[in-house]
Amino acid sequence: MPYRLHIEKRVEDFPRWFPAAVSVGAVIVAFIISGIVFALIGGEPFRVFGFFIRATFGSWPVFSDTLVKATPLIFTGLACTIAFRMKLWNIGAEGQLFMGAFCASAIVLIPIVGEETPRAMVITLMLIAGMIGGAIYGFIPGYLKAQFQINEIITTLMLNYIAIFWNNYWIFDRWSDGGFQMTPTFAKNAWLPRLADYAREIRAFSGVTLHLGVVFALIAVAILWWIMQRSQWGFEIKLIGDNPDSARYAGINVPRNIILVMMLSGALAGLAGMVEISGVVHRLQQQISPGYGFTGIIVAWLAKLNPVTVILVSILFGALIVAGREIQPSGMSQMLQGFILFMVISSDVLLRYKVSLVRVGEAAA
Numbered sequence: 001m002p003y004r005l006h007i008e009k010r011v012e013d014f015p016r017w018f019p020a021a022v023s024v025g026a027v028i029v030a031f032i033i034s035g036i037v038f039a040l041i042g043g044e045p046f047r048v049f050g051f052f053i054r055a056t057f058g059s060w061p062v063f064s065d066t067l068v069k070a071t072p073l074i075f076t077g078l079a080c081t082i083a084f085r086m087k088l089w090n091i092g093a094e095g096q097l098f099m100g101a102f103c104a105s106a107i108v109l110i111p112i113v114g115e116e117t118p119r120a121m122v123i124t125l126m127l128i129a130g131m132i133g134g135a136i137y138g139f140i141p142g143y144l145k146a147q148f149q150i151n152e153i154i155t156t157l158m159l160n161y162i163a164i165f166w167n168n169y170w171i172f173d174r175w176s177d178g179g180f181q182m183t184p185t186f187a188k189n190a191w192l193p194r195l196a197d198y199a200r201e202i203r204a205f206s207g208v209t210l211h212l213g214v215v216f217a218l219i220a221v222a223i224l225w226w227i228m229q230r231s232q233w234g235f236e237i238k239l240i241g242d243n244p245d246s247a248r249y250a251g252i253n254v255p256r257n258i259i260l261v262m263m264l265s266g267a268l269a270g271l272a273g274m275v276e277i278s279g280v281v282h283r284l285q286q287q288i289s290p291g292y293g294f295t296g297i298i299v300a301w302l303a304k305l306n307p308v309t310v311i312l313v314s315i316l317f318g319a320l321i322v323a324g325r326e327i328q329p330s331g332m333s334q335m336l337q338g339f340i341l342f343m344v345i346s347s348d349v350l351l352r353y354k355v356s357l358v359r360v361g362e363a364a365a
C-alpha cells in the first residue's frame with residue numbers, strides 16, 4: 001500500500017467547533033453503518049430512515065411525542081454531565097430516577113396530600129420529593145467515594161438494582177392496584193398539565209402530548225449551564241476534575257464537593273422519574289423507564305458535557321425511542337443506539353490524536 005494512516009498526539013489546540021463536528025460525524029457514520037447492516041438483512045434503509053423522520057418529526061403531534069420522550073433524557077443527560085465534568089462516573093442515574101419516582105409517588109399514595117389539594121401545591125411537593133429521593137440516592141456513592149475512596153462506578157451500578165427492586169416491592173405489594181403490577185392512577189391534581197388538556201379551547205393542541213415537564217427540563221438546563229460556566233462552584237468542579245491535587249492545594253474541599261456533585265446529579269435524575277410518572281404514566285409502575293438513566297450516559301458524552309447541547313442530543317434519542325415502537329424489526333433503534341455509542345467513544349481518538357493519510361516514505365521520515 002503506498003499510503004498508511006499516521007497517528008500522532010495532538011500538541012496544538014483545535015478549533016472550538018471541532019468537538020461538535022466530530023460528534024455530528026459520529027452520528028452520521030452510525031446511521032450509515034446501521035443502514036448497511038439493515039440492507040444486508042434484506043431491509044430497505046432509505047425507506048426505513050424516511051419513515052423514521054415522518055414518525056418522529058413529521059407533524060406537531062408526533063414531534064410532541066418525541067419531546068415527551070426527550071424530557072427525561074434531558075434530566076438524566078444533565079445528571080451525567082455534571083458528574084462527568086468532575087470525573088465522577090455516575091452510572092446510577094437509572095436507580096436515582098426510580099428513587100425520584102418513588103418519593104414523588106409517595107406524596108400521592110401515602111397520601112400526604114388529598115384530591116382537593118391545589119394542583120400547583122401537589123406538583124411542587126412532588127418535584128421537591130423527586131429531587132430529594134434522587135439526591136439521597138446520589139449521596140450514598142458520593143459519601144463512600146469521598147470518605148473511603150470506594151469506586152463510584154461499582155456502587156452506582158449496584159444501587160440501580162436495589163432501587164428497581166425497592167420500587168417493585170411497593171408496586172407489587174403495598175401500593176398494588178388490586179393485585180396488578182402497578183399502583184392506582186394518581187388523582188388529576190397530581191398530573192402535569194398537557195397541551196392536549198386545552199384542546200377544547202385551542203383546537204391545534206388536539207393530540208399534542210407535550211407536558212409541563214419540558215419547561216422544568218429547560219429551566220434545569222439554564223441553571224446547570226450557569227453553574228458550570230459562570231459560577232465559582234463550576235470552576236471548582238472543573239478544577240477538581242482536571243487536577244484534584246491542585247484543587248486541594250488551592251484550598252478547595254474536595255470530599256465535600258464530591259458529595260455535593262453526586263447529590264446534584266442524583267437530584268436531576270430524580271426529576272426525570274418525577275416528570276415521567278406525573279406527566280406520562282400517572283402512576284408508579286415497573287416499566288417507567290426504557291433505560292433513560294443509561295441512555296443519559298450516551299447523551300452526556302455525545303453532547304461533550306455541554307448542558308445546552310444535551311437538549312439536541314436528547315431529542316435525537318427521544319426520536320429513536322419513539323421510532324422503536326414503529327420500525328420493524330423492533331431492535332433497529334437499539335442497534336442504532338449501540339452504533340452511536342460505539343462511534344462516539346471511538347471518535348474521541350480524533351480529539352486526542354491527529355490522524356492523517358501519508359505516503360509510506362513520508363511517514364517513515
